[in-house]
Amino acid sequence: MSTLTTREPQRIHPHRFIMWVAIGSIVMMFAGMTSAYIVKKNQGNWLAIELPVLFWYSTAVIVASSVTMILAQKALQTGRSASYKALISLTAILGIVFISLQWMGFKDLELRGIALIGPQSNSASSFLFVITGLHMLHVLGGVIALVVLFFRAFWAKTSETGVVPVQLVATYWHFVDILWIYLFIFYQMIA
Amino acid sequence: MSHEAVLHGDAHGHDDHGHHEHHDTFLTKYVFSQDHKMIAKQFLITGMVWAVLGGLMSVLFRLQLGYPDSTFPFLEDLLGKWAKGGRISPEAYYALVTTHGTVLVFFVLTAGLSGTFANFLIPLQVGARDMASPFMNMLSYWFFFAASIVMLSSMFVETGPFSGGWTAYPPLSALGDASPGSKTGMDLWIVSMALFVVSSLLGGLNYIATILNMRTKGMSMTRLPLTIWALFFTAVLGVLSFPVLFSGFILLIFDRNFGTSFYLSDIFVNGVGALPNEGGSAILYQHLFWFLGHPEVYIILLPAMGMVSEILSINSRKPIFGYMAMIGSLFAIAILAFLVWAHHMFVTGLNPFLGSVFVLLTLLIAVPSAIKVFNWLTTLWRGNIRFTPAMMFAIGFVSLFISGGLTGIWLGNSALDIHLHDTYFVIAHFHIVMGVASMFGMFAGIYHWFPKMYGKQLNNTLGYIHFWVTIAGAYLIFWPMHYEGLAGMPRRYYDFSIWESFKQFGELNKFISLVSMIVFMVQLLFLFNFFYSIFKGRKLTNQNPWNANTLEWTAPINPGHGNWVGEIPEVHRWAYDYGKDGVDFIPQTTPVGADESQH
Ligand code: HEM
Ligand SMILES: [Cu+2]
Numbered sequence: 173m174s175t176l177t178t179r180e181p182q183r184i185h186p187h188r189f190i191m192w193v194a195i196g197s198i199v200m201m202f203a204g205m206t207s208a209y210i211v212k213k214n215q216g217n218w219l220a221i222e223l224p225v226l227f228w229y230s231t232a233v234i235v236a237s238s239v240t241m242i243l244a245q246k247a248l249q250t251g252r253s254a255s256y257k258a259l260i261s262l263t264a265i266l267g268i269v270f271i272s273l274q275w276m277g278f279k280d281l282e283l284r285g286i287a288l289i290g291p292q293s294n295s296a297s298s299f300l301f302v303i304t305g306l307h308m309l310h311v312l313g314g315v316i317a318l319v320v321l322f323f324r325a326f327w328a329k330t331s332e333t334g335v336v337p338v339q340l341v342a343t344y345w346h347f348v349d350i351l352w353i354y355l356f357i358f359y360q361m362i363a
Numbered sequence: 364m365s366h367e368a369v370l371h372g373d374a375h376g377h378d379d380h381g382h383h384e385h386h387d388t389f390l391t392k393y394v395f396s397q398d399h400k401m402i403a404k405q406f407l408i409t410g411m412v413w414a415v416l417g418g419l420m421s422v423l424f425r426l427q428l429g430y431p432d433s434t435f436p437f438l439e440d441l442l443g444k445w446a447k448g449g450r451i452s453p454e455a456y457y458a459l460v461t462t463h464g465t466v467l468v469f470f471v472l473t474a475g476l477s478g479t480f481a482n483f484l485i486p487l488q489v490g491a492r493d494m495a496s497p498f499m500n501m502l503s504y505w506f507f508f509a510a511s512i513v514m515l516s517s518m519f520v521e522t523g524p525f526s527g528g529w530t531a532y533p534p535l536s537a538l539g540d541a542s543p544g545s546k547t548g549m550d551l552w553i554v555s556m557a558l559f560v561v562s563s564l565l566g567g568l569n570y571i572a573t574i575l576n577m578r579t580k581g582m583s584m585t586r587l588p589l590t591i592w593a594l595f596f597t598a599v600l601g602v603l604s605f606p607v608l609f610s611g612f613i614l615l616i617f618d619r620n621f622g623t624s625f626y627l628s629d630i631f632v633n634g635v636g637a638l639p640n641e642g643g644s645a646i647l648y649q650h651l652f653w654f655l656g657h658p659e660v661y662i663i664l665l666p667a668m669g670m671v672s673e674i675l676s677i678n679s680r681k682p683i684f685g686y687m688a689m690i691g692s693l694f695a696i697a698i699l700a701f702l703v704w705a706h707h708m709f710v711t712g713l714n715p716f717l718g719s720v721f722v723l724l725t726l727l728i729a730v731p732s733a734i735k736v737f738n739w740l741t742t743l744w745r746g747n748i749r750f751t752p753a754m755m756f757a758i759g760f761v762s763l764f765i766s767g768g769l770t771g772i773w774l775g776n777s778a779l780d781i782h783l784h785d786t787y788f789v790i791a792h793f794h795i796v797m798g799v800a801s802m803f804g805m806f807a808g809i810y811h812w813f814p815k816m817y818g819k820q821l822n823n824t825l826g827y828i829h830f831w832v833t834i835a836g837a838y839l840i841f842w843p844m845h846y847e848g849l850a851g852m853p854r855r856y857y858d859f860s861i862w863e864s865f866k867q868f869g870e871l872n873k874f875i876s877l878v879s880m881i882v883f884m885v886q887l888l889f890l891f892n893f894f895y896s897i898f899k900g901r902k903l904t905n906q907n908p909w910n911a912n913t914l915e916w917t918a919p920i921n922p923g924h925g926n927w928v929g930e931i932p933e934v935h936r937w938a939y940d941y942g943k944d945g946v947d948f949i950p951q952t953t954p955v956g957a958d959e960s961q962h
Contacts, residue, residue, distance in 0.1 A: 186495035186576045190568045193602060197564055201606035204654065208610065208647055212625070217642030289621040291639035298623040302613060 410475020490579025593669025667804020767796025788848025
């Protein structure tokens with residue numbers, strides 16, 4: 173048997189790696205959805221829908237939230253714990269604003285007489301609802317993670333906050349941001 | 364326990380979950396365990412329960428197929444209103460077939476196989492104390508457990524379990540009014556499957572991260588045993604294809620419960636009238652399903668391939684032939700697995716040009732498959748073969764894979780498939796190449812690693828009986844089905860005796876049913892061997908009973924949580940130095956000697 177072992181130099185933290193693979197997995201889910209969207213559209217019986225204006229605002233909000241997330245990480249690195257806490261709270265709030273705007277966007281479509289679900293609905297609008305809704309749930313997951321980080325920052329003494337969980341949440345948060353931008357462009361191009 | 368300190372000081376130094384179970388209670392050791400070895404056993408035992416239930420279901424519906432005009436009063440005692448007068452009702456028949464398929468494919472050959480061996484072998488063979496995230500690993504099992512409970516409960520609802528086939532095509536799956544099983548049974552089916560997908564994702568993420576990030580010193584990727592490579596590609600396939608199935612299920616849920624028209628269109632339903640839905644496409648579901656469905660068959664097969672490669676090499680006392688080619692062919696299979704799904708859809712009105720592209724890609728799979736077979740056979744060639752029960756099952760696997768792979772080439776031709784699709788030929792193909800072959804891989808794995816799992820030996824005589832009856836039975840059951848399929852006998856029919864053209868198969872169907880019962884009985888013998896040996900089996904006296912090279916055999920006979928006492932061993936060579944320079948075997952932990960030849 174061997175005598176001395178030191179661990180090989182740590183490549184990438186396993187949890188961060190897990191996050192990246194999980195992102196790949198989520199990408200496949202949305203790739204499945206958007207491919208189904210294209211297939212369905214090509215089969216006809218497709219309602220051309222103008223996207224709600226609110227989606228533009230929500231896009232701006234989620235991009236802003238990525239910026240605040242980056243600033244939060246910077247604050248953590250430089251040990252400014254008060255502004256770190258403020259910035260992740262802000263990020264979470266922007267996330268909630270994003271979700272609300274998306275929801276209002278759905279209401280807007282319904283006001284225009286476009287049914288999202290139910291027998292009157294066309295699969296174009298149903299797809300918009302399901303895909304966007306699924307993305308909203310992912311943002312909600314991010315918001316919950318941010319809230320957890322926030323409380324961790326309060327309860328644990330600063331040194332224990334740990335960078336890895338923050339990195340994980342940040343990676344995820346930027347991912348859902350980029351995912352939305354992809355979906356938004358996709359809707360514009362395909363619909 | 365002296366290694367506890369090491370475990371928490373070293374292995375979990377990076378682990379910020381902060382689980383410090385210094386005193387294992389019954390609950391943390393056997394139930395909510397985070398030890399990959401215990402989780403593996405949980406997957407195995409749960410998988411075995413499902414295998415017995417699923418197998419029993421097949422015996423019941425074979426009773427109907429073999430003896431369509433007879434009645435069996437005990438069936439009414441067992442199934443109640445589902446078998447009035449001792450004959451299984453058509454609804455019950457479809458429910459049994461569907462649940463059999465779902466359970467065997469997902470719960471036994473996915474969770475039971477990958478869940479068991481990925482959990483057990485990855486940390487032990489790469490030289491890690493546990494998975495990248497033991498907590499997620501535990502969750503993975505409990506999601507599977509929840510999925511199992513929900514699936515089980517679907518069998519006790521008033522309208523019966525889902526009965527539209529394991530592929531759950533709409534409209535049967537999307538429309539509650541379509542059949543009794545499409546009501547609550549289908550709701551539970553889909554909830555169960557959603558839980559199952561989450562379980563496989565949690566598991567798969569962990570397996571990939573562990574293999575890539577937690578290898579011990581010296582364990583480069585090209586020194587990994589082929590089991591690990593196979594489990595790696597399995598996990599990658601799962602992580603990339605299950606989410607697509609999940610998408611398909613989400614749309615299905617919306618069609619079922621929220622009146623959308625993804626899959627449903629204005630079809631006419633007897634007793635209900637035309638549906639209000641418009642423009643939905645049932646074919647869309649098939650695309651989403653088979654995009655997972657085909658990789659899924661390789662998710663089932665690859666772990667078996669990996670274990671067979673390992674077992675063949677160890678018991679031939681020869682290095683595996685073409686190690687790099689084995690990895691390369693696994694890789695090719697994994698890539699191609701994503702590009703052939705439409706070969707399940709040749710008769711859906713697929714554009715013939717597109718069909719021919721899928722024919723080409725499908726037939727390409729024969730190339731890496733043939734490479735693997737060639738390498739297995741050349742590994743055996745002039746080997747110093749030890750016919751242990753594990754080895755017998757591994758050789759049986761190769762035989763079955765050849766037989767079933769060849770019929771795949773028939774089916775891969777779209778022109779032939781128009782005739783063969785949805786006949787017993789397909790049943791024969793996939794049971795031989797996937798069902799039985801992967802079961803053989805799993806048996807080989809259990810016979811081989813049982814000593815590591817439980818520190819005991821299985822009984823060999825029972826093992827040989829198990830092997831010979833099972834392999835003879837498997838061929839006797841499924842070989843004749845090729846002829847039935849060629850004659851056009853369709854799958855998923857309740858009663859063939861009323862067709863003039865299939866009357867000729869009456870006796871054959873009886874024979875098949877009879878053999879299937881015998882084979883089922885022999886599996887009970889195996890179960891007896893398994894559980895008896897856990898408690899009363901011969902105790903292992905040697906850490907390394909098979910004289911194998913891989914790392915798991917350097918761990919203590921009954922390793923604790925953390926696997927190795929003291930430091931994790933360092934690796935100096937690949938896993939296949941058998942018979943090198945006249946030495947029977949050289950463990951991976953042995954440093955390369957100065958005068959050793961290079962491989
Ligand atoms: C050379 C290799 C193979 C080829 C060309 C091939 C081709 C095919 C084709 C064309 C079908 C569709 C038949 C139909 O429904 O009309 C099929 C069905 C199937 N194959 Fe294969 N196959 C191969 C190997 C495998 C392997 C290795 C597995 C599993 C480990 C597998 C599992 C299945 C299953 C489960 C089905 C039927 C699913 C169902 O309809 O319920 N095949 N195969
Ligand atoms: Cu396939």
